[in-house]
Amino acid sequence: MGNSRITVREIARLAGVSVATVSRVSNGTGQVSAEMRRRVLEAIEAHGYRPDHLGRALAARKHGAVGLVFPGLSGPYFTELIQGFESEAVRAQASVHILCTHLREDSDSQVLEMARRVDGVAVLGGTVSDEALRQLASRVPVVVLAGVGPAGVPSVRAENTAAMTELTRHLLVEHGLRRLAFVGSPDGSPDVSERWAGFQAAHRELSLPDPDAPLRLGLQQQDGVLAAERLLSGQPAPEAVVCANDETALGVLVGALGRGLRVPQDIVITGFDDAPISALVSPGLTTVRQPVRELAAETARRILTASDDPIDGGPEDVLLPTELVIRHSCGCPATDNP
Amino acid sequence: MGNSRITVREIARLAGVSVATVSRVSNGTGQVSAEMRRRVLEAIEAHGYRPDHLGRALAARKHGAVGLVFPGLSGPYFTELIQGFESEAVRAQASVHILCTHLREDSDSQVLEMARRVDGVAVLGGTVSDEALRQLASRVPVVVLAGVGPAGVPSVRAENTAAMTELTRHLLVEHGLRRLAFVGSPDGSPDVSERWAGFQAAHRELSLPDPDAPLRLGLQQQDGVLAAERLLSGQPAPEAVVCANDETALGVLVGALGRGLRVPQDIVITGFDDAPISALVSPGLTTVRQPVRELAAETARRILTASDDPIDGGPEDVLLPTELVIRHSCGCPATDNP
DNA sequence: CGGTTAACTGAAACCGGTTACAGGCACCAT
DNA sequence: ATGGTGCCTGTAACCGGTTTCAGTTAACCG
Numbered sequence: 001m002g003n004s005r006i007t008v009r010e011i012a013r014l015a016g017v018s019v020a021t022v023s024r025v026s027n028g029t030g031q032v033s034a035e036m037r038r039r040v041l042e043a044i045e046a047h048g049y050r051p052d053h054l055g056r057a058l059a060a061r062k063h064g065a066v067g068l069v070f071p072g073l074s075g076p077y078f079t080e081l082i083q084g085f086e087s088e089a090v091r092a093q094a095s096v097h098i099l100c101t102h103l104r105e106d107s108d109s110q111v112l113e114m115a116r117r118v119d120g121v122a123v124l125g126g127t128v129s130d131e132a133l134r135q136l137a138s139r140v141p142v143v144v145l146a147g148v149g150p151a152g153v154p155s156v157r158a159e160n161t162a163a164m165t166e167l168t169r170h171l172l173v174e175h176g177l178r179r180l181a182f183v184g185s186p187d188g189s190p191d192v193s194e195r196w197a198g199f200q201a202a203h204r205e206l207s208l209p210d211p212d213a214p215l216r217l218g219l220q221q222q223d224g225v226l227a228a229e230r231l232l233s234g235q236p237a238p239e240a241v242v243c244a245n246d247e248t249a250l251g252v253l254v255g256a257l258g259r260g261l262r263v264p265q266d267i268v269i270t271g272f273d274d275a276p277i278s279a280l281v282s283p284g285l286t287t288v289r290q291p292v293r294e295l296a297a298e299t300a301r302r303i304l305t306a307s308d309d310p311i312d313g314g315p316e317d318v319l320l321p322t323e324l325v326i327r328h329s330c331g332c333p334a335t336d337n338p
Numbered sequence: 339m340g341n342s343r344i345t346v347r348e349i350a351r352l353a354g355v356s357v358a359t360v361s362r363v364s365n366g367t368g369q370v371s372a373e374m375r376r377r378v379l380e381a382i383e384a385h386g387y388r389p390d391h392l393g394r395a396l397a398a399r400k401h402g403a404v405g406l407v408f409p410g411l412s413g414p415y416f417t418e419l420i421q422g423f424e425s426e427a428v429r430a431q432a433s434v435h436i437l438c439t440h441l442r443e444d445s446d447s448q449v450l451e452m453a454r455r456v457d458g459v460a461v462l463g464g465t466v467s468d469e470a471l472r473q474l475a476s477r478v479p480v481v482v483l484a485g486v487g488p489a490g491v492p493s494v495r496a497e498n499t500a501a502m503t504e505l506t507r508h509l510l511v512e513h514g515l516r517r518l519a520f521v522g523s524p525d526g527s528p529d530v531s532e533r534w535a536g537f538q539a540a541h542r543e544l545s546l547p548d549p550d551a552p553l554r555l556g557l558q559q560q561d562g563v564l565a566a567e568r569l570l571s572g573q574p575a576p577e578a579v580v581c582a583n584d585e586t587a588l589g590v591l592v593g594a595l596g597r598g599l600r601v602p603q604d605i606v607i608t609g610f611d612d613a614p615i616s617a618l619v620s621p622g623l624t625t626v627r628q629p630v631r632e633l634a635a636e637t638a639r640r641i642l643t644a645s646d647d648p649i650d651g652g653p654e655d656v657l658l659p660t661e662l663v664i665r666h667s668c669g670c671p672a673t674d675n676p
Numbered sequence: 677c678g679g680t681t682a683a684c685t686g687a688a689a690c691c692g693g694t695t696a697c698a699g700g701c702a703c704c705a706t
Numbered sequence: 707a708t709g710g711t712g713c714c715t716g717t718a719a720c721c722g723g724t725t726t727c728a729g730t731t732a733a734c735c736g
């Protein structure tokens with residue numbers, strides 16, 4: 001029953017063996033005779049001994065933990081990300097430290113501090129300065145998740161630009177729409193920046209005039225509601241609202257429906273991410289599917305292997321594919337596309 | 339520039355002092371002469387020495403970390419919770435370990451494993467078994483967040499029952515509504531269970547017939563969309579949909595608006611939590627405000643002090659007040675109530 | 677039967693810090 | 707001169723594990 005405060009030496013004394021033997025038994029390393037093993041296991045069992053994590057970590061010079069740094073939590077995207085990362089870490093018996101830098105001015109130093117408590121860190125793109133990333137990378141393996149870091153720091157991200165170009169082209173060509181509004185801050189995150197670039201590229205490749213400046217708002221649902229307020233009351237309202245992610249698109253949808261507009265007849269709305277809810281709302285949201293969980297899992301795996309192997313896994317960047325998901329909110333006929 | 343692998347003994351050698359002196363300087367404990375301090379600081383500065391966290395933790399028998407255990411991440415409620423907890427922990431220089439038990443059968447043992455790496459744990463209500471909570475509490479300070487644990491394990495939660503009774507009474511009395519549908523699984527989480535109880539209580543105290551059985555769905559927005567599907571196509575549709583939280587309410591709202599219903603004229607919808615977006619949608623969502631962030635921050639504080647002080651802070655439960663927020667979705671005239 | 681060799685064991689040295697304790701020294705009061 | 711008192715400093719013993727290395731024993735081989 002009791003557990004704490006019993007050490008390996010205590011067990012050794014009780015079993016009448018040396019600490020080395022106890023360690024060997026509890027780790028399954030090295031050779032131990034059946035008799036010794038029995039005695040040790042008995043003592044361990046009787047006292048519910050479990051080796052102390054700190055002692056073990058100190059000896060192994062390994063924390064058995066990985067860190068995840070993000071700007072703030074909002075919406076399904078981040079929750080998927082965290083869960084994907086966490087499940088992969090747990091699989092490797094590593095614990096997960098989180099650091100949420102949002103609105104904290106001293107985040108660089110806190111990230112550095114975190115580096116002293118974990119074996120590797122994943123940092124969401126745009127969360128900390130390149131300089132801090134470099135320092136971080138000099139201490140522990142680092143991977144930038146959904147973004148790119150300075151040279152030498154590997155990254156894992158999804159294809160944004162081409163997918164957004166394809167989506168925008170779909171609206172411009174298939175649906176013949178013209179006045180498209182983009183909602184999102186390109187300078188706010190690398191993801192949005194790439195999506196905005198893809199949006200612009202589609203206009204350019206069709207020799208259309210440059211689109212209006214983006215409506216610089218956050219990525220949360222309430223920002224979408226705000227966007228709807230601004231875009232749908234001003235004249236002339238755009239024909240389509242291209243949102244930087246699904247959450248804002250949902251917000252715009254709620255805002256549009258709430259003021260009596262029909263989607264897609266009166267206004268077209270598109271998102272990005274393919275959050276679970278996007279398939280369920282009516283009209284279904286046309287969007288781009290991004291393998292968020294897999295992105296995070298891959299990041300976790302890279303960090304874990306990098307922290308195990310002394311050899312450098314190489315700063316290869318990983319780019320996961322995305323996929324255009326056509327539903328009804330763009331004006332295409334409603335389907336049961338999940 | 340360089341940093342790793344330099345130890346306190348190395349600094350001591352370089353500065354020509356003893357390790358004790360280095361430790362004293364780097365910790366600011368004990369008396370050190372100006373000359374010694376200068377020499378040590380110089381060496382520390384020159385080599386960018388920062389004491390190793392593991393060594394320090396082992397010596398102090400303190401991890402400098404706290405854990406947060408939750409079933410899964412979904413929506414603003416959980417993200418607020420995490421962020422509230424995290425900011426308070428960071429303030430105390432503690433790192434935050436997360437464990438997401440969702441759909442994992444061996445979560446009890448993983449929680450116990452976590453206990454060996456942190457100084458205290460916060461567990462969301464309903465996440466792990468009472469038995470596991472007891473074992474956990476025998477190792478480290480534990481607080482149940484948003485729920486109650488077994489005897490001896492303190493909890494921090496918000497007032498649910500009375501608030502839900504008040505909200506329900508409002509619908510029944512002020513608006514004269516009768517057929518109310520409740521959306522949420524009372525057995526899924528302690529919060530929902532209490533809210534369902536409050537919902538029932540309002541009916542009972544007005545001598546009305548018992549309400550229909552709850553529509554047992556999850557707490558995410560897509561569950562609300564599903565709820566709308568089931569409730570609004572069946573005959574007779576309820577007059578009001580009382581949701582276990584704001585997210586499902588938003589889902590129901592989207593579902594209702596999507597099929598051309600007007601809210602609140604055709605159907606009344608209410609939520610619980612007062613998520614940021616609930617004030618922004620149109621119609622504004624009538625709901626109950628819950629101090630989620632403060633709940634989590636208080637939890638973090640209790641854990642941190644409990645792990646500092648050897649003295650038991652006492653298993654006093656904390657119950658934070660909630661507040662009914664009347665907006666437009668219940669049928670009250672629209673206001674600018676934020 | 678002597679010599680290898682393999683299997684097993686334990687003492688002691690780590691990992692990188694903190695800290696109890698004792699010793700040295702300067703200064704002061706007898 | 708002597709004893710006492712503070713202040714500073716360093717030695718060494720922790721914290722709780724792992725691991726190297728040398729030593730013992732027994733089995734095996736020629």
